[in-house]
Amino acid sequence: MPAYSYFPGCSLSGTSKEYGASTVEVCRALGIELTELEDWNCCGATSGHSASREVADALGARNVLLATDMGLDLVAPCAACYNRTKRAANVLAEGDAARKQRIAELLGRPVREPVRVLHLLEVFSHEEVAERLGGRAMQPLPVSKVAAYYGCLLVRPPKETGFDDPENPQTMDRLLRLCGLETCDWYFKNECCGASHSIPQSSVVLTLVDRIIRNARAAGAEWIVTACPLCQVNLDTRQQVALGEEPLPVLYITQVLGLALGLSPKSLGVPEQLMIPRVPAGAAGGGR
Template sequence: MNFAYYPGCSARGSSKDYEMSTQAVCKALDINLVDIPDWNCCGSTPAHAVDTELSAALCVRNLDIAAQQQAELLLTPCPSCLSNLKLAANRMQDAAFRTRVDELLDGPSAKNFPPVTSVMQGIAETIDMDAIAARVRKSLKGLRLAAYYGCLMSRPAEIMNFGDPENPTLMESMLTACGAEMVDFPLKTACCGASFGIPERVMTARNSGRILDLATQLGVDAVIVACPLCQMNLDLRQPQASKEMGTTFNLPVLYFTQMMGIAFGLDHKELGLSKLRVSAEGLIRKLDELRRNSAADSKAAEGGRS
């Protein structure tokens, strides 16, 4: 299966591990992600706050390229990219807005753009949970995980179309299919501070610290994310969050594709696990130990029956 793919800027830089694991997991599921040619930055977080039309033009150019390629569906891994692309397409339904954006692009854009969805939704809509479970080689059984979506993936609900905006559950379904125990995580859509990690470090540290603190209290083995900014704030900035919360966090924060890749038995180098600030080695050791114990129990049970 081939899908048009918009990787976004962070995929080639700060979230390279997300890109690596996304490509590896999709390949394992026989999903081929084909970059749209000559794509450009979507404007990320700051552009739309400066100029709505210029920001939309950045996104519309990408949507227009996908339309020219006759793409039926466009996938992107990043919630910020997803939000910007979807909002731009929605705003282009206004004739006056479309005219101004087309002027910025020096020509008319396509009348109709292909729908845009997240890689997570693209996988789930293409491959059911039983098929995901069938691909598992190293079950995540015994791990307690918290799914954290962040504030962009499901909002605004009428644009993002990602289930309940306060309680999305797709990540839980996918990781449960891989054998994990998913805890009920009340802060799954709370803001981590997003791009305020530079201008408002204290605020971001407090927001992220609150999320990490609850996850720690719930006794999870890792927090699982789907957003480069969320991953950066919860992983890279753990020392800052620890300082604000008066404690010391040491909690692995993995992308959902990295966790699925582990369950699929993929090479850890392919998944970019070495790029995590808080190492996932303890998580891997626990999984290996759980599998050894399970194998030993099975052997002992067989011996008892004989």
């Protein structure tokens, strides 16, 4: 059974608590063992690296070193946490001595060769897990075509994250196809939604979100599926809906996987109204 140290990050206990809940549920169902990092700290997100490289390095490195002390590769479901944490791990692994020395000073502890930092999608793509997923009978879902939205922080910068093809990633598309869904080919799967500006620059962000939503609709998406709490909240709350149009639902990959595995919508934080219209009788709510 694959085992990891788990870094939920700040969003997953607040604005994205359904991502946290569905992550725990799906990992349990797939036999992925997660042990939460004890006393983890905020990765600093955009505000951290905007202050200085030192702040970003040190905040990220503290969590990497907690995981390293546990001897377990670290997994983060939040794309922002993943990005900042992986970059700190890269500094610990191959950064110059002065930068590592500064991290040690700020943390008041020696640094060491780090464990690996993974995003949750990489864990689901792990051979053993993918086999287990592929072998499961999947429950039918209320929609047939979805748009996998990757955003920025999983795929960029490629020399730091090394996650899939930065211009046309497929990791999430493959998982969604395993759930019996068709995935869209569309242009905005890796375009920025502007989440870091959602509060101070909401008018600019409306433009970015609108472009993404329109392109997903044009490609025939019935849902957008994300693996980032900042993207989900931003695409959901900054979405402008024209008269007579239904909002385009934005779900987490763990919610979709959970539904396909037969977990209850409630335990995954999936709103009931998303399940009602087209769900075949008996497809949702059972199986636990």
